[in-house]
Amino acid sequence: MTSLRRRLLLGSATDITAILLVIVALFAILDFEAFFTSANLINILINASLLIVMAVGATFVLITGGVDLSVGSVLVFSGVIAGKVMIAMGPQGWAASIVGIVVSMLAGAAWGVVNGLVITKMRVPPLITTLGSFGAAMGLAQIITDGNDLKDVPNELIDTLGVGRFLGLPWLVWVALVVALIGGLFLALTRYGRRTYAIGSNAEAARRAGINVDRHLISVYAIAGLLSGLAGIMSYAQFGSTTLSGHGTDNLSVIAAVVIGGTSLFGGVGTMFGTLVGTMIPAVLANGLVIVGLNSFWRDFAVGVVLVAAVYLDQLRRRSRTKR
Amino acid sequence: MTTNALLEARGVRKRFGAVEALRGASFSINAGEVVALMGDNGAGKSTLIKTICGVHSPDEGEILFHGQSIAGRTPSEIHGMGIETVYQDLALAPDLDTAANLYLGREVLAKGVLGWFGVLNRKKMAGHAQQVLTDLNVNIKDPAAPVAMLSGGQQQSVAVARAVTWANELVIMDEPTAALGVPQTRAVLDLIRRVRDSGRSVVLISHSLPDVLAVSDRIEVLRLGTRVARLTTKDTTEEQIVGAMTGAFTSEEAE
Ligand SMILES: Nc1ncnc2c1ncn2[C@@H]1O[C@H](COP(=O)(O)OP(=O)(O)OP(=O)(O)O)[C@@H](O)[C@H]1O
Numbered sequence: 001m002t003s004l005r006r007r008l009l010l011g012s013a014t015d016i017t018a019i020l021l022v023i024v025a026l027f028a029i030l031d032f033e034a035f036f037t038s039a040n041l042i043n044i045l046i047n048a049s050l051l052i053v054m055a056v057g058a059t060f061v062l063i064t065g066g067v068d069l070s071v072g073s074v075l076v077f078s079g080v081i082a083g084k085v086m087i088a089m090g091p092q093g094w095a096a097s098i099v100g101i102v103v104s105m106l107a108g109a110a111w112g113v114v115n116g117l118v119i120t121k122m123r124v125p126p127l128i129t130t131l132g133s134f135g136a137a138m139g140l141a142q143i144i145t146d147g148n149d150l151k152d153v154p155n156e157l158i159d160t161l162g163v164g165r166f167l168g169l170p171w172l173v174w175v176a177l178v179v180a181l182i183g184g185l186f187l188a189l190t191r192y193g194r195r196t197y198a199i200g201s202n203a204e205a206a207r208r209a210g211i212n213v214d215r216h217l218i219s220v221y222a223i224a225g226l227l228s229g230l231a232g233i234m235s236y237a238q239f240g241s242t243t244l245s246g247h248g249t250d251n252l253s254v255i256a257a258v259v260i261g262g263t264s265l266f267g268g269v270g271t272m273f274g275t276l277v278g279t280m281i282p283a284v285l286a287n288g289l290v291i292v293g294l295n296s297f298w299r300d301f302a303v304g305v306v307l308v309a310a311v312y313l314d315q316l317r318r319r320s321r322t323k324r
Numbered sequence: 325m326t327t328n329a330l331l332e333a334r335g336v337r338k339r340f341g342a343v344e345a346l347r348g349a350s351f352s353i354n355a356g357e358v359v360a361l362m363g364d365n366g367a368g369k370s371t372l373i374k375t376i377c378g379v380h381s382p383d384e385g386e387i388l389f390h391g392q393s394i395a396g397r398t399p400s401e402i403h404g405m406g407i408e409t410v411y412q413d414l415a416l417a418p419d420l421d422t423a424a425n426l427y428l429g430r431e432v433l434a435k436g437v438l439g440w441f442g443v444l445n446r447k448k449m450a451g452h453a454q455q456v457l458t459d460l461n462v463n464i465k466d467p468a469a470p471v472a473m474l475s476g477g478q479q480q481s482v483a484v485a486r487a488v489t490w491a492n493e494l495v496i497m498d499e500p501t502a503a504l505g506v507p508q509t510r511a512v513l514d515l516i517r518r519v520r521d522s523g524r525s526v527v528l529i530s531h532s533l534p535d536v537l538a539v540s541d542r543i544e545v546l547r548l549g550t551r552v553a554r555l556t557t558k559d560t561t562e563e564q565i566v567g568a569m570t571g572a573f574t575s576e577e578a579e
Pocket residue numbers: 340343344345363364365366367368369370371372412
């Protein structure tokens with residue numbers, strides 16, 4: 001029972017959780033006063049919240065053996081569509097805010113469905129499909145805005161989702177943690193999660209077992225898109241701008257986080273807890289390195305090393321397994 | 325040819341690019357019968373049974389189950405009719421554990437609200453999986469380990485267990501004992517007899533003459549994508565079977 005619980009929670013993410021704890025401990029030792037305050041820790045979570053939301057979707061995608069490079073562009077595109085709709089509505093008031101949230105998520109989900117259809121029905125590999133929508137979504141966002149960021153956000157939205165707090169924690173962090181919790185429970189406990197693993201593990205076996213693989217894959221990409229759309233409205237509310245040029249490398253950050261968290265690029269393996277840890281490592285490094293007086297460029301270096309190490313460990317695990 | 329066959333394939337053709345795997349192949353099996361499907365490597369046995377169970381759709385020809393055409397149905401429609409298959413490549417999900425593979429595509433949900441959210445009933449599936457494997461004489465040390473960690477023979481037993489568990493009418497087994505040890509092979513042969521005794525039918529593809537002679541009622545032989553012999557096991561010698569497989573002998577009964 002304990003081994004089952006451990007497998008559910010950590011799975012392949014055990015090593016990486018230890019690494020995160022070591023990093024946190026190191027910064028706490030080096031500069032406890034500045035690093036280990038609740039204000040700073042919350043700051044780290046705020047900075048990670050958009051990536052967490054997108055990484056939850058990416059975890060499902062990677063477990064099916066796919067990949068989604070379009071997330072950052074879909075985030076911007078969704079924010080732009082929601083911004084346009086909210087501007088048309090005033091742009092103030094609760095109604096506009098709620099419609100904005102819904103529209104942003106729907107716009108993201110629509111891109112996800114397109115990705116899923118192209119991958120399953122036209123049989124274009126996920127890498128190319130989502131590289132295409134990465135470019136296309138960003139292009140459309142630029143066309144719609146003429147390349148100028150939208151900046152009109154309803155005050156109601158800024159004061160809640162953007163900068164507001166609930167029970168001491170920022171709304172952004174609540175949303176990210178709740179999304180991760182629901183996503184994690186769904187992945188670990190439900191039939192949908194089970195079939196996500198099965199497809200990534202052996203899609204042909206899943207098909208012969210009577211699972212509608214195409215429909216499942218389309219829904220997985222739709223979820224990833226929907227969450228990018230949610231991240232889009234979170235970003236718009238937080239920064240008060242559609243940040244057209246701010247998300248070009250989100251896709252790589254998200255994939256790195258998920259893979260560092262122990263999800264296999266070959267599919268079939270991964271946990272949401274691992275993804276959470278994998279997102280926090282770069283976030284903690286970025287914050288802590290600056291606090292101890294090192295250039296934040298060191299973060300990029302360290303994350304690169306951790307990423308390669310994580311994939312190497314995954315390869316080792318696979319090799320030892322297939323030898324039996 | 326009997327008209328009351330449980331399953332009957334007539335003149336099935338299937339082409340993969342330049343390769344014509346099936347050239348008008350026929351096959352039939354009655355209720356409660358164990359029929360061995362034999363033939364040389366590449367004769368088209370696996371292709372024929374994949375065409376029967378919906379993995380491929382035939383280019384030409386008829387497939388009748390209870391007299392109704394089932395050609396071109398999807399795998400899940402075929403499952404719904406009570407036909408299950410142990411594929412030669414096993415078709416397991418290597419990263420999932422034994423119970424998850426046994427229930428792949430027919431997961432049991434928890435009762436009540438949790439089930440409404442799609443939450444699995446792991447306990448029930450694990451308990452039942454354990455029972456089935458014990459019946460099959462399979463000893464798996466860690467039932468929660470991914471099946472990729474099991475030996476080839478244990479994996480094969482999991483695939484056999486899955487098919488037998490779900491088949492109400494017909495079990496098709498494509499070389500189910502190829503990787504098995506002696507006790508496990510005996511367990512599978514016993515299982516085949518038990519399946520027949522329960523009124524169900526079994527198609528057994530095997531290269532092992534002793535196994536086939538021990539368990540089958542009839543033997544149908546495929547050669548180069550067509551049926552070349554239909555033999556009743558108790559009236560048949562090994563020479564006749566080998567002769568049919570190599571082309572030295574053709575039974576006039578075969579079309
Ligand atoms: N999916 C496929 N694509 C292309 N060719 C195929 C495919 N499946 C089977 N074939 C070809 O069809 C022919 C028959 O193959 P099949 O697997 O049915 O033989 P078999 O009788 O099961 O042989 P074995 O005893 O070795 O399992 C072979 O020439 C094979 O190369």
